[in-house]
Amino acid sequence: MTKSTMKPNRRAILTGGAVAGLATAASAFPSPAVADGVRKWRMLTSWPKNSPGPGQTAERLAKRINDASGGKIAVKVYGAGEVVSGFEVFDAVSGGTAEMAHTAAVYWTGKTAAAAYFTTVPFGLTSREHMAWIYHGGGQDLWDRLYEPFGVKPFMAGNTGMQMGGWFKKPIRSVDDLQGLKVRIVGFGGDIYRRMGAAPVSLPASDIFTSLASGAVDGAEFLGPWIDEAFGFYKAAPYYVWPGFNKPNGTGECLIGKSLFDELPADLKQVVTDACMAEHAFALAEADWKNADALDRLVRDRGVELMALPQDVVARARTEAGTVMQEALDGAHLGPEILASYDEAQRKARRWAEVGTAAYQTMRGA
Numbered sequence: 001m002t003k004s005t006m007k008p009n010r011r012a013i014l015t016g017g018a019v020a021g022l023a024t025a026a027s028a029f030p031s032p033a034v035a036d037g038v039r040k041w042r043m044l045t046s047w048p049k050n051s052p053g054p055g056q057t058a059e060r061l062a063k064r065i066n067d068a069s070g071g072k073i074a075v076k077v078y079g080a081g082e083v084v085s086g087f088e089v090f091d092a093v094s095g096g097t098a099e100m101a102h103t104a105a106v107y108w109t110g111k112t113a114a115a116a117y118f119t120t121v122p123f124g125l126t127s128r129e130h131m132a133w134i135y136h137g138g139g140q141d142l143w144d145r146l147y148e149p150f151g152v153k154p155f156m157a158g159n160t161g162m163q164m165g166g167w168f169k170k171p172i173r174s175v176d177d178l179q180g181l182k183v184r185i186v187g188f189g190g191d192i193y194r195r196m197g198a199a200p201v202s203l204p205a206s207d208i209f210t211s212l213a214s215g216a217v218d219g220a221e222f223l224g225p226w227i228d229e230a231f232g233f234y235k236a237a238p239y240y241v242w243p244g245f246n247k248p249n250g251t252g253e254c255l256i257g258k259s260l261f262d263e264l265p266a267d268l269k270q271v272v273t274d275a276c277m278a279e280h281a282f283a284l285a286e287a288d289w290k291n292a293d294a295l296d297r298l299v300r301d302r303g304v305e306l307m308a309l310p311q312d313v314v315a316r317a318r319t320e321a322g323t324v325m326q327e328a329l330d331g332a333h334l335g336p337e338i339l340a341s342y343d344e345a346q347r348k349a350r351r352w353a354e355v356g357t358a359a360y361q362t363m364r365g366a
Contacts, residue, residue, distance in 0.1 A: 037072055038071060038072060038073075038074055039072065039073045039074065039099075040074050040076070041073060041074065041075045041076070041098075041099035041100055042075075042076055042078060042083075042098045042099055042100070043058060043061075043062055043075050043076065043077045043078065043098070043099070043100045043101060043102055044078050044082075044083055044084060044089040044092050044093070044097075044098045044100075044101045044102075045058045045077060045078065045079055045080055045086070045089065045101065045102045045103065046080050046086035046087070046089055046101075046102070046103040046104065046107065046204065046205065047079065047080055047086065047102070047205055047206075048079050048080060048205065048206050049077065049078070049079025049080075049082065050079070051079075051205070051227075051230065051231075052226060052227050052230040053158075053160050053223060053226065053227035053230075053283075053287065054102065054104075054158060054160065054205075054227075054252055055079065057102065057157070057158035057252060057279055057283045058077050058102035058158075059077055060279055060282070060283075061075075061102065061157055061158070061254060061275060061276065061279045062075035062076070062077050064275035064278060064279060065271060065272060065275045068271045068274065068275055069268055069271045072268060073268060073271070073272070075100070077102075078098075080204060080205070080206055081206065083097070083098065084097070085204060086103070086107075086204040086205060086206065087107060087202075087204055089101035089102075089103050089255070090103065090107070090108055090111070090150070090152065090255060093152055093255045093256070093257055094150045094151050094152050094257075096257065099256065099257055099260055100254060100255060100256045100257070101254070101255040102157065102158070102252060102253070102254055102255075103252070103253055103255065104119045104250075104251070104252055104253060105117075105118035105119045105143075105154070105251070105253050106118075106119035106120065106186050106187040106247075107186060109187065109188070109328070111150075112146060112332060112333055112334075113328040113329055113332040113335060114146055114329060114332055114333070114334055114335050114338045114339075115146065116187045116188055117338055117339075117342050118134075118139070118143050118146075118154065118251065118253065119187070119247075119249070119250070119251050119252075119253070120163070120187070120246075120247045120248060120249040120250065120251065121187065121188055121321075121325060121342075122187075122188055122189055122192060122245055122246050122247075122248075122317065122321040122324075122325075123245055123248070123317075123318060123321050124248055124249065124342070124346065125248065125249055125342070125345060125346055125349060126162065126248050126249055126349075127159050127161050127162065127248075127249045127250065127251070127284055129249075129345065129346070129349040130249045130251055131156070131159075131280070132345070132349070133341070133342065133345035134156055134251075137341065137344070137345045137348075138341055139341065139342075139345070142334060142337065142338050142341060145334060146333065146334050146338070147255075147258075148258065149333075151257060151258045151259060152255050152256070152257065152258055153255070153256045153257070153258040153261045153262075154253050154254070154255055155253065155254040155255075155256070155272070155273065155276035155277075156251055156252070156253065156254075156276060156277070156280045157252055157253060157254035157275075157276040157279050157280055158251075158252035158254075158279055158280055158283040159249070159250050159251050159252060159280055159283050159284035159287065160223045160224055160227060160250030160252070160283070160284075160287045161224055161249075161250050161284055161287035161288055161291060162224065162243075162244065162248060162249070162250070162291075163221065163222075163223055163224055163244035163246070163247035163248065163249075163250055164221070164223075164224055164225065164228065164240060164241065164242050164243075164244045165221060165240075165241035165242050165243060165244045165245070165246070165309050166183070166184075166185070166219055166220055166221030166222070166240075166241055166244075167212065167219060167220050167221075167228070167233045167234070167236070167237035167238075167239065167240055167241075168181075168218065168219040168237055168239045168241060169212075169215075169218050169219065169236070169237045169238075169239070170218070170239065171239050171305075171307060172219075172239070172241055172307065172309065172310065172313065173310055174310050174312055174313070175196055175197065175310075175312050175313055175316055178193065178196050178197050178198045178313070179197040179198070180197065180198070180199065181197075181198045181199065181218040181219055182198070182199045182201050182216070182217045182218050182219075183198050183199065183200055183201065183217060183218065183219040183220065183221070184200075184201050184202070184203045184208055184211065184212075184217045184219070184220035184221065184222075185200050185201070185202075185220070185221050185246065186202060187246065187247070188246075188321070188324050188325055188328060189221070189245075189246030189247070190202070191320075191324040191328070192246070192317050192320045192321055192324055195320045195323075195324070196313070196316055196317065196320065201216075201217050203217070203220075205222065205231070208220050208222055208231065208233065209231055209232050209233060209235075209236060212233060212236035212237050213235070213236040219237060220233065220237070221244065221246060221247070223250060224250070224287060224291045224294075225240075225291045225294035225295040225298055226287065226290035226291045226293070226294040227287075228240075228294075229294045229297065229298055229302070234298060234302045234303075234304050238303060238304055238305055239304075239305050239307050240298065240304050240305065240306055240307065241306075241307045241308070241309050242306065242307075242308060242309065243308075243309065245309070245314060245317050245318070245321075246317075250287070251280075252280075252283070254276050256272065325339070326339075
């Protein structure tokens with residue numbers, strides 16, 4: 001994992017291919033008109049347009065803002081690749097090519113390692129626990145400070161819930177079966193898999209299926225049963241492993257140019273904030289409901305074989321996780337502060353779960 005490359009000049013992050021890509025996009029993508037009090041905002045996303053889960057969340061979020069603002073903010077959604085690639089949307093908002101984006105913070109660990117904590121980290125907080133940390137445990141303030149040098153304001157806005165361990169062409173029965181496997185994976189999980197002998201590969205969502213089908217990768221993790229089924233991963237890799245130790249949560253983020261957000265009147269700031277909160281809650285409930293149906297369907301109708309990750313894989317991953325995350329955050333901007341806050345949130349969540357949710361699920365029979 002690379003250390004933070006955060007710099008006070010937000011345009012300094014636009015390097016290499018991103019510069020050319022964003023320059024081209026900007027020339028063909030003129031600044032939005034502001035007429036009769038209507039702000040025309042462009043939302044770039046990291047997802048194929050209107051795809052199940054995050055793609056639909058982006059569309060609903062845009063509609064919530066449009067409707068609740070009474071048309072004072074008009075948001076138009078662009079899918080990954082329509083303006084820039086899914087992995088360039090942060091730079092586009094930071095550099096002023098677009099007003100906002102819908103994406104996931106875990107994609108930006110190459111810019112600042114601590115970003116992963118605002119989506120999910122291995123063996124970390126669950127979706128509800130993560131919401132509690134962001135809304136009530138100081139997480140939002142840390143997130144704001146982390147992105148401030150880039151000129152970007154983040155919000156939680158959508159959640160795909162608990163994730164699965166991924167799709168594999170061959171069964172995984174021990175750590176030995178991971179040796180040399182090319183696995184699409186994002187976040188700290190990539191370094192964990194590397195330490196276990198696999199070869200992590202970073203791919204945007206739109207490229208996962210073709211890479212699985214062609215054999216460019218041997219396995220891939222993305223989200224949960226509902227969205228994974230819609231992307232057709234089962235057609236290329238029949239073994240679906242659980243649990244998803246790498247991503248116990250699926251927080252999506254809405255990014256808005258900070259100066260743009262700061263300039264909004266108070267009522268429109270509240271519209272944007274409330275729209276993000278409403279979509280986050282709605283999307284999480286949607287994921288829980290649809291994942292249950294899709295899991296049954298994958299096994300019953302799609303010929304998918306569910307496989308629990310072997311205990312030696314889980315134990316090794318747990319051992320490696322602490323080292324990976326500590327090394328990634330050493331010297332990173334706000335790294336120690338974010339880690340301390342997150343660990344405290346996890347301590348509180350674990351203690352409450354012992355007598356609350358976890359205890360009840362055990363008593364109920366899960």
